[in-house]
Amino acid sequence: MLKNVRGTICGVVVVLMATAAILAQSTTQVLSDAEITSSVKTKLLADTTVGGLKIDVDTKDGVVTLTGPVSTSAERAQAIRLATNTGGVKKVVNKLVVDPHHKSTTDKTKDAAGKAAEATKDGVEKAGEVTKDAAIKTKDVVADATITSEVKTKLLGDTKVAGLKIDVDTKDNVVTLTGVVTSQAEKNEALRLARTTMGVKRVVDKLTVK
Numbered sequence: 001m002l003k004n005v006r007g008t009i010c011g012v013v014v015v016l017m018a019t020a021a022i023l024a025q026s027t028t029q030v031l032s033d034a035e036i037t038s039s040v041k042t043k044l045l046a047d048t049t050v051g052g053l054k055i056d057v058d059t060k061d062g063v064v065t066l067t068g069p070v071s072t073s074a075e076r077a078q079a080i081r082l083a084t085n086t087g088g089v090k091k092v093v094n095k096l097v098v099d100p101h102h103k104s105t106t107d108k109t110k111d112a113a114g115k116a117a118e119a120t121k122d123g124v125e126k127a128g129e130v131t132k133d134a135a136i137k138t139k140d141v142v143a144d145a146t147i148t149s150e151v152k153t154k155l156l157g158d159t160k161v162a163g164l165k166i167d168v169d170t171k172d173n174v175v176t177l178t179g180v181v182t183s184q185a186e187k188n189e190a191l192r193l194a195r196t197t198m199g200v201k202r203v204v205d206k207l208t209v210k
Contacts, residue, residue: 033059036088040064043082050079055096057083062090069099144170147199151175154193161190166207168194176204184209 037059044052055068064083070076076096083092148170155163166179175194181187187207194203 032088033062036062036064036086039086040083040089043086044079047078047082050075050082055079059089062088063093064089064091065093065095067095068097070096071098071100073098143173143199147173147175147197151194151197151200154197155190158189158193161186161193166190170200173199173201174204175200175202176206178206180208180210182210 037057040057040059041052044050044055044057046052050070055066055070058065058067064086066079066083070079076094076098079096080092080094083089148168151168151170152163155161155166155168157163162181166177166181169176169178175197177190177194181190187205187209190207191203191205194200
């Protein structure tokens with residue numbers, strides 16, 4: 001009875017080992033085909049004379065089949081050569097079609113690169129113009145702010161003028177004085193101080209004598 005059980009166990013073990021070997025062999029073959037396909041596709045994509053994106057690569061039992069359009073016979077020959085020289089390839093089945101009107105990936109890439117370069121150049125030029133305009137406007141704003149500050153400082157530093165009661169606004173180097181002064185003399189002094197400030201083109205008088 002014990003011998004029969006042992007015999008049965010041994011038989012099961014043998015069957016399992018055989019099955020595992022078959023599965024391992026099958027898996028190895030599938031992985032090998034997948035690796036070959038990947039290697040061939042990588043070569044086609046890396047080669048500058050071949051439109052690799054348009055070429056389909058299929059591998060079965062080490063036999064590689066190339067399918068798709070190419071623009072010249074030279075491109076077809078190069079694709080076949082690359083596939084043939086890939087490790088693990090037993091044979092290459094050529095199903096590539098030469099189409100003179102077909103534009104290769106390389107040509108398309110060059111065209112795309114050219115258009116991108118032109119677009120970038122235009123973008124840089126436009127950006128430069130915008131930046132230049134912005135710089136000019138910023139410079140004007142800074143100049144106006146500086147003039148306002150200098151005029152205000154003069155008014156506050158002069159004992160003949162009540163500088164705290166006079167508002168100073170500057171736009172395009174034109175200064176506007178607004179507020180209340182106690183005499184014509186004070187008004188004249190405030191206008192003089194503003195006119196003699198560097199950068200001032202004109203002074204608009206909105207001061208009121210009270």
